Amino acid sequence: VLDRVKLVHDSHDRMGHYLSLLGPSRISASLFNLGYLPGSDKSVVTRPETTIGALDAASKWLMPNGLISVVAYTGHDGGREEAEAVRDWTAGLPADEFSVMRPQGGFSGNRTPELTIIRRLNFPRTSCA
Numbered sequence: 001v002l003d004r005v006k007l008v009h010d011s012h013d014r015m016g017h018y019l020s021l022l023g024p025s026r027i028s029a030s031l032f033n034l035g036y037l038p039g040s041d042k043s044v045v046t047r048p049e050t051t052i053g054a055l056d057a058a059s060k061w062l063m064p065n066g067l068i069s070v071v072a073y074t075g076h077d078g079g080r081e082e083a084e085a086v087r088d089w090t091a092g093l094p095a096d097e098f099s100v101m102r103p104q105g106g107f108s109g110n111r112t113p114e115l116t117i118i119r120r121l122n123f124p125r126t127s128c129a
Contacts (some may be wrong), residue, residue, distance in 0.1 A: 006018070006020070006022075007073070010096065011050065011053055012032065012046065012049035012050060012051065012054035013053050015030075015054040015057040015058060016053070016054075016056070016057035016060075017122075019058075019061045020059075020112075022061070024059055025061075025082075026062065026063035027058065027061050027062055027063065027066060028062075028063055028066045028067075028068070028069050029066060029067050029068070029069075030058035030062065030066075030068045030069075031053070031068075032051065032054070032069065032070040032071065033071050034046045034051060034070065034071060034072045034073060034079070034082055034083075035072070035073035035076055035079055035082075035087075036076060043079075045076060045078060045079075045080065046082060047078065048078075048081055048082045048084075048085035049076040051082060051086065052084065052085055052086075052089050055068065055070070055086070055089055056089075056091070058099070059093070059120070061099050062120045063120065063123075064120050064121065064122060064123060065119065065121075066119070066120050067117060067118065067120075068118040068119050069096070069113075069115065070086050070117075070118070070119070071113050071114070071115055071120075071127055072086055072113065072114045072116070073078055073113050074112065074113065074114060083114045086114075087116070089120060090116060094120070096121065096122060097120060097121055097122050097123075098118055098119065098120055098121060099118070099119045099121055100116065100117070100118050101116070101117045101118075101119075102114065102115065102116050102117075103115055103117070108109075119124065
């Protein structure tokens, strides 16, 4: 799939920069796995302000019927706040351009990861260029 996939090893807060390098192309999917990398330094975590910036960039370049998935892990310091920031961000998406789903079930407890799936319905009214 490497002819259709671009892998970048960088912080998600630089996502807009890399997407702008694609020119007029659009993305069909963007996956966010928030928190920290298991088995790594647990002090290095995603943060609400950088995550929301990356979600802004992904939504701007997402093609119709494209998907953004976000898994927010709430069991670490700052995880609950980041999950709340994602919920607040999705609440502000235009209903005529995006559909948001939060599947529930299967897990219980206050450390449960939260899954959010965002689907673009239509192109935005303004250009992303």
